[in-house]
Amino acid sequence: QGLNRAGGALGGGRHSVSGVTATVFGATGFLGRYVVNELGKIGSQVIIPYRCTEQDTAHLRVMGDLGQIVLDPYDANDPSAVNKYVQDSNVVINLLGRDRETWKHSFEKVNVDMAANIAKAASEAGVERLYHFSCVGASPDAIGKKFRTKHEGEVAVREHFPDATIMRMAPVVGVEDRLLNSIAFMTRRMPYVPLYDGGETKMQPVYVLDVVKAFVETLKHEGTKGQTFEFAGPETYTMKELVTLVEKTIREPSGSLNIPSSLGKLLDSPRAALQASIPFPVPTHTMLTSDYIDELESDLVVDGSSLGFEDLGIEPQRIDQGVPIEHVRFWRSGGYDFGSTFE
Incomplete structure (x- = not known):
C-alpha cells in the first residue's frame, strides 16, 4: 500500500484528497514542474520552498486545487530553513541539482551538502518517504566532478535516511530539456555543434513523463523504500547520433x-578561472564548459543491475518519434512546418 491515508489508491483528481503532503525542493526546475503537476493531479498538498523570483513560480500555483500548492521563499544554505519545510510533510522530494558550478553553488554544496541537510531534516521530522533524484553515471570513480558528487550525495542521503528511494535518471528529454534543445540551439545559432572526441559517448535519453509516471508508481508501494532505481530510455544513442537526429x-x-x-x-x-573568482555566472553555453566535457568521458547507460521501468510495469517511450521529439520541431527555420532543407 502507498501513502494514501484517505484509503484510496492515489488515483483521484485534483479535487480529491490523496493523503500526501509533499515538500518538493527544486520544484522550479525542468523535472520539478512535472513532479508537482502529477502530485497535484492526484489531490496532494505540495509545499514548495524556492530561491528564485515569485514570477518564476507562478506556473506551479495552478497545478493543484485551491490552496493546495504552497509556495515560500527560503535560504537553501540554512539547515533550520530546511527543517521548517519538512515538519508537516509525509513525503520529501529532493530535485536540487546543477549542470555547472558557480562561485556560490559548487557541485559539493548542491549535490552533497544540501542533499545531506534535506535527508537529515527529513529523518529528524519522522518523514515517511524521502525521494532523492540523482543521475545515471553517479560513481566515485567518475571523471566528471558532477557524477562524483552525485554519488557522494547518495551516500550522504543513505547515511541520514536509510529508507530513502534513490532515482537515477539518464539524460531527460522534454519540452524544457537541456539536451535536445541545446543541440537545436547550437545547430541554429552557433557556427558549429561540438562533438568531443568524435561524439562517441553513449547515452539512453529518457522521456520526462515516463520518469514522473515511475515516481508515482513507487509512491504507491512501500516495497520501494530503500531501493535505488535507474531510469533510461529503450534506445542507446551516441552523442553524434543525437546531433544527427536533431x-x-x-x-x-x-x-x-x-x-x-x-x-x-x-x-x-579562461572562463572557468574567472568563474571561480566572481559571484555571478560567466555567460557561456553549458555544452562548451569543462564540466560538461568531463561528463562526456563516461557512457550514460544502465547495465540492468538496478531496478527500473520494467519492475514498475512501465514501458518507456522512444525519444525519436511522437510526443517526446515534438518540441524540437519548433526550432525549424520559418516555423513548425518548414526548415532550411526539406525531407
Whole structure:
C-alpha cells in the first residue's frame, strides 16, 4: 500500500484528497514542474520552498486545487530553513541539482551538502518517504566532478535516511530539456555543434513523463523504500547520433565539428578561472564548459543491475518519434512546418 491515508489508491483528481503532503525542493526546475503537476493531479498538498523570483513560480500555483500548492521563499544554505519545510510533510522530494558550478553553488554544496541537510531534516521530522533524484553515471570513480558528487550525495542521503528511494535518471528529454534543445540551439545559432572526441559517448535519453509516471508508481508501494532505481530510455544513442537526429528533425544541414576533449577544456579554461573568482555566472553555453566535457568521458547507460521501468510495469517511450521529439520541431527555420532543407 502507498501513502494514501484517505484509503484510496492515489488515483483521484485534483479535487480529491490523496493523503500526501509533499515538500518538493527544486520544484522550479525542468523535472520539478512535472513532479508537482502529477502530485497535484492526484489531490496532494505540495509545499514548495524556492530561491528564485515569485514570477518564476507562478506556473506551479495552478497545478493543484485551491490552496493546495504552497509556495515560500527560503535560504537553501540554512539547515533550520530546511527543517521548517519538512515538519508537516509525509513525503520529501529532493530535485536540487546543477549542470555547472558557480562561485556560490559548487557541485559539493548542491549535490552533497544540501542533499545531506534535506535527508537529515527529513529523518529528524519522522518523514515517511524521502525521494532523492540523482543521475545515471553517479560513481566515485567518475571523471566528471558532477557524477562524483552525485554519488557522494547518495551516500550522504543513505547515511541520514536509510529508507530513502534513490532515482537515477539518464539524460531527460522534454519540452524544457537541456539536451535536445541545446543541440537545436547550437545547430541554429552557433557556427558549429561540438562533438568531443568524435561524439562517441553513449547515452539512453529518457522521456520526462515516463520518469514522473515511475515516481508515482513507487509512491504507491512501500516495497520501494530503500531501493535505488535507474531510469533510461529503450534506445542507446551516441552523442553524434543525437546531433544527427536533431539536425534531421529541424531540417538543418549538418554543422558538427569534431574537437578533442583536451582542446575543449583548454578553450574553456579562461572562463572557468574567472568563474571561480566572481559571484555571478560567466555567460557561456553549458555544452562548451569543462564540466560538461568531463561528463562526456563516461557512457550514460544502465547495465540492468538496478531496478527500473520494467519492475514498475512501465514501458518507456522512444525519444525519436511522437510526443517526446515534438518540441524540437519548433526550432525549424520559418516555423513548425518548414526548415532550411526539406525531407
